[in-house]
Amino acid sequence: MSEKIKDNIFELQDVCFRYPDGSRGLEQCSLSIHSGSRTAVLGANGSGKTTLFLHFNAILRPQSGTIVCSGNPLNYSRQNLHALRSRIGLVFQNPDSQLFSASVREDVSFGPLNQGINKQTVRERVEEALCSVGMIDCAEKPVHNLSHGQKKRVCIAGVLAMQPDIMILDEPMAGLDHSMQNDLEILLQRLHADGMTILLATHDIDFAYRWADRILLMDQGQDVVSCTAADLSKETEQLHALGLGIPNVIQLHRLLAAKGLLPPGERQPLSFTELVGFLEQRL
Ligand SMILES: Nc1ncnc2c1ncn2[C@@H]1O[C@H](COP(=O)(O)OP(=O)(O)O)[C@@H](O)[C@H]1O
Ligand SMILES: [Mg+2]
Incomplete structure (x- = not known):
């Protein structure tokens, strides 16, 4: 295994995916996600960000091309998927796609209990995760009574409680008020400082530039630019072409x-x- 591959959590090579109705999800998409990085994925609606994220934890499977995870081709066996989804935490854009338990505490406990972790440790992790997102006071609340922003924070807590190596967040800032966005940015900084790899989709070029160390620009199912944040200023033309601005x-x-x-x-x-x-x- 080459050094290059070991340093990437994910490598995609020429990945294509079409939805059953023929819509193009990904088209010859090649990119890598560096271990320990903070990566922001930007692109217009429909450019393939969500489809890409659903490939990382194997909810979707490429029709052609390869996905390598930590040096090995992604293995879609049931046993491996269980391990993969413990390592790769995905926070969906729409919290209603992710939350299904009656209470906040139950929902956040579900992932780690499913990992086979003992109940006492799960309790501790759930407390810690809910404190991290400022939702500990709502632990006993029914999920359906929460606001959209609160639901999003519970989804993040549910993933945090599984202590994944990489956290993937699909438009985490969307629908959050300014103060919640600030809190989330601080949380993401802290998680990264503690060693987590973080990948997120956003439409906010200023946030992406401030927060990320790597930036991927998606267009029509392809990664058209992969660069460091420091090199983003060289991509003015692409940024304008994709309507993202500078x-x-x-x-x-x-x-x-x-x-x-x-x-x-x-x-x-x-x-x-x-x-x-x-x-x-x-x-
Ligand atoms: N479940 C689906 N069925 C059919 N087409 C879909 C589905 N989900 C997404 N698509 C299509 O796939 C393309 C990529 O969508 P998506 O990955 O959601 O983009 P983004 O997250 O960048 O907005 C779009 O053309 C979208 O309409
Ligand atoms: Mg999306």
């Missing part, structure tokens, strides 16, 4: 450079804090 901080940096307030050849800042640092050195 991150605000890059636009401001370019304007300041054009006005001679910053040297033109300087590296693009990754955040407003970094840009302010550049300015403080100059002004």
